[in-house]
Amino acid sequence: MSTLSHEQAEQLIQLFADRYIRKDYAAFIDLFAEDIVFEFPYAQEPNPKRLEGKAALKEYLEKLGKVLEITSFTAPIIHVAAGAPVFFAQFGASGKNLVSGRPYEQSYISVVEVQDGRIVRYQDYWNPLA
Secondary structure, eight states: OOOHHHHHHHHHHHHHHHHHHHOOHHHTTTTTEEEEEOOOTTTOSSSSSSEEEEHHHHHHHHHHHTTTEEEEOOOOEEEOOOOOSEEEEEEEEEETTTTTEEEEEEEEEEEEEEEEEEEEEEEEEEOOTO
16 A cells, blocks of 8 residues: 555546646546546435446536536645545635526535545535535
């Protein structure tokens, strides 16, 4: 098990945010391992709680892009786990719900595991009421 530097974690989450906002989903997906496990522990029906693999993540992003537009992320606060390739990121997002037209404001805590420079597991904790 390798460790992860604060700089590596910071760079990865910055690429994550930049590519997502630019809607460069091909480059965004490239941040993840083929067998990525992406989890949403607080998701409510009909939203998925777990995605497995890049194809499932891509399909999810395409659907999400039709209902939600995120226009900015706040600067993340990053905590790197000691002796493990895992980091925690706290950040906010602003945007618009494309269905209702209402503003979207969200706070996130993400637990991210990295292997060989790619994200292998991403746990996305967010407020489902937002």
